[in-house]
Amino acid sequence: MIQIGDTIISRDLIERYFCCNLMKCKGACCIEGDAGAPLEKDEFKKLQEILPFIWDDLSVDAQAVISRQGVGYIDRENDIVTSIVNGKNCVFTYYDVMGICKCAIEKAYRENRIDFMKPVSCRLYPIRLKQYKDFLAVNYHRYSVCRNAEKHGEQKCLRLYQFLSDQLIYRFGIEWYQALNSCAKHFFLK
Numbered sequence: 001m002i003q004i005g006d007t008i009i010s011r012d013l014i015e016r017y018f019c020c021n022l023m024k025c026k027g028a029c030c031i032e033g034d035a036g037a038p039l040e041k042d043e044f045k046k047l048q049e050i051l052p053f054i055w056d057d058l059s060v061d062a063q064a065v066i067s068r069q070g071v072g073y074i075d076r077e078n079d080i081v082t083s084i085v086n087g088k089n090c091v092f093t094y095y096d097v098m099g100i101c102k103c104a105i106e107k108a109y110r111e112n113r114i115d116f117m118k119p120v121s122c123r124l125y126p127i128r129l130k131q132y133k134d135f136l137a138v139n140y141h142r143y144s145v146c147r148n149a150e151k152h153g154e155q156k157c158l159r160l161y162q163f164l165s166d167q168l169i170y171r172f173g174i175e176w177y178q179a180l181n182s183c184a185k186h187f188f189l190k
Helices: 041-057 060-069 104-110 120-124 144-156 165-172 174-189
Strands: 002-004 007-009 072-074 080-082 093-095 101-103 127-131 136-140
Touching (some): 002 174, 041 104, 120 127, 120 165, 165 174
Parallel strands (some): 007 136
Antiparallel strands (some): 093 101
16 A cells, blocks of 8 residues: 555555556446436535536437436435436436447536536446545445456556546645655666
C-alpha cells in the first residue's frame, strides 16, 4: 500500500497495466455489475440538473426508469448509485453505430451542451474509491470485462495510474499525482 495524504492507494495502480479497448469490450463496464455507478451527493444533484439536456439521448426504457425512480437510488451498501435498466445498463448509456455502449452525459459534455463530464466513479473506472473513518482507499477493481484492457495496456507499456492520469489529477490534484508518480518510479527502481 502507498499513502499520500489521507489516501491509501493499492499498489495495483502502479503495478498493473491497463488501457481501455472499447472495440473489444464494447463498453461492458457500463452494462455489467450488480448496481449503478457510485455517485457523490453533489453529483446526484448535478445529474438531476442536467437531465433535461440529455433526456433525448436516453433510451425509452431509461427514461421510464428515471421517471419512476429518479436518476439514482441507495444500493445495498447504502451508497448512492445511478439507476439501471433491467438490472444491467446504467440509465445514462446509449449505443453508437458500432454497438459500443457509451455515456450520454459525456456525449453532451463533448458537444458543449453541459459542463459536467460524468461522475467521478465513471471517470476513474476501474479505480474505485471507498471512504473510511481515517482515510480514503483508492483501489483497482479487477473485473473480468476488463481483461482485454489489461492486455492492451501491457502491449502499450501503460500502467493503470498512467492511463488514468488526467482523471486522477482531476480528482486529487497535480501534487497528489506527482507524489504517486514518484512512488511508482521508486517502486520500479527496486
